[in-house]
Amino acid sequence: MTQASLPLAAARTAALHVQGLTTPPGAEPAPTLDTIYDTVARIGCVQIDTLHMVHRSHYLTLWSRLGQYDIADFDRLIYDPDHRRLYEYWMHAASIIPLANYRYQEPTRQHLRDSGGWWPDWIKQPENQELVAAVLARIQEEGGLRSADFKTDKAQRGSWWNWKPAKRALEYLYNAGDVMVSNRVNFQRVYDVKERVLPDWVDTDGASAKESHRWHCTESARALGLAGARAIADYMHTKIGTVRPIVEGLVEEGVLVPVESEVHGGETATLFAHRDNLPLLEQAADGAIQALRTTFLNPFDNLVWAKDRVEQLWGFRQTLEAYKPAKDRIWGYYCLPILWRDGLVGRFDPKLERKTGTLRLKALYLDVTPEDALLADIAAAMRDFLAWHDAHDLVIERSEPTDVGEKLLAVL
Structure with a gap:
């Protein structure tokens, strides 16, 4: 080499x-x-x-x-x-x-425990230390709890940084490793003490x-x-x-x-x-190993974490535009890159309409010539994607090139 x-x-x-x-x-x-x-x-x-x-x-x-x-x-x-x-x-x-890799996160837990995490001054306040102890004691006594199980008399301001005090205490305990996520209910974390979540075989x-x-x-x-x-x-x-x-x-x-x-x-x-x-x-x-997969990647897929390398090897600029104003987006809100064999060849901006079983592509982009083999492979991946989402209809609102959407639907 x-x-x-x-x-x-x-x-x-x-x-x-x-x-x-x-x-x-x-x-x-x-x-x-x-x-x-x-x-x-x-x-x-x-x-x-x-x-x-x-x-x-x-x-x-x-x-x-x-x-x-x-x-x-x-x-x-x-x-x-x-x-x-x-x-x-x-x-x-x-x-x-x-x-199996739990022990390697101990420096992170220790750092967040000592520094207070996102709010270093917050944990230094005696009243907040008392709150953390009270929240932990309640979980120890009652079992796993969500942040919604705690109430506060203070009004919410709608900002990530203005969580109710008990939620901040839960986050501190989680960051420090004193509690872990034991479950999720409607994607809400359920926190329980480490001793009831961590299996005995884990190297601590x-x-x-x-x-x-x-x-x-x-x-x-x-x-x-x-x-x-x-x-x-x-x-x-x-x-x-x-x-x-x-x-x-x-x-x-x-x-x-x-x-x-x-x-x-x-x-x-x-x-x-x-x-x-x-x-x-x-x-x-x-050539003993070949890239033969066609699939779609999400914006947080491991392959695209190192964005500079994605450009270096594939000439593909991966970006998540969900947090940009609509007028500033180039591709769309939540675009999924398309992997075809060894290339990143395009992307699409999907929205699953769960009630109707419809997958709507607000935009579909291909960066290469839409040859028959490419369209056939994307169609096969899309069938699997639809089935996995319990969707039966695909709608493509627009595409670039403009005829790609119609061609893909015809293959499907």
Whole structure:
């Protein structure tokens, strides 16, 4: 790998393969509890978000890799005490994380416990410390509670930063690791004390900050397949200034290996691969591994966390425009990138009308020539997407090129 540049197609294929995004549709393993867990473990964690124009982001990330599966099985791995192998906490933002890696989040818990998290001055106030103790005592006595189970006499102001005091206390306890999310009811968190949520088999011997950073850096590089230091930092959601010296140290140790790779635009760049992934790069270069999957990615999918790398390898600019004023959006509110084989070839802005079973695409964009094979593969992925959402009708309001929408509907 160090003697000649890795071809761009091989770099893309390797990056997709480690993410579980090369399997041909229909060839996925059966979506058992083990398969779902292994998929999360393979990519490190799955990001949670509140937006749900279609199924929520953490569910979509699994569908992109497995096709149709039972969402209840995923939830069972997180919230069912008899099957719990995943949990909610901060990793790449709010995430679903394997409990096998629980110890590596201890520095985050310690930092948020000591600093007070989002409100460092708030926890320093004696009355708020008393409130935190009272909220914890009530959960210990009554069992799992939602923030809605606490009442306040103070009026709400409608801002994220003006939560009622009990909710702020719950967030502090959650950040500090004293309570965990034991369930969700209508997507509202149910908090319970750690002792009633955390399985006995979990290793609670917390890692040091140094050990944690090294582990996150190593595992992020493994999950990326091929990436620069900034992409590794983006994946682990850590500042580049913290990550760069760790990467340099891992290179000196031989854990990470510099690889010259072709990137989008015909140039080359020095990227890093985990030494365990070197055979994968060889297989991708030889054609033994091929990118054959067509699927749709959500805006919070692991593949697009490192936005600079997405542009570097695919020439694709991923952006979430949900929080922009409508007049400032280029693509749409909640666009899903379209993966076709080894390329990111377009996107669409969906809205599921649940009462009527209609999936409405407010816009569909293709960045490449809509050849028959591409349309057939997108149509097959769309059929699976519709079925998984219990939708039976597809409406495409507009498309670019203008005839692509009609062509896709004709294939469907």
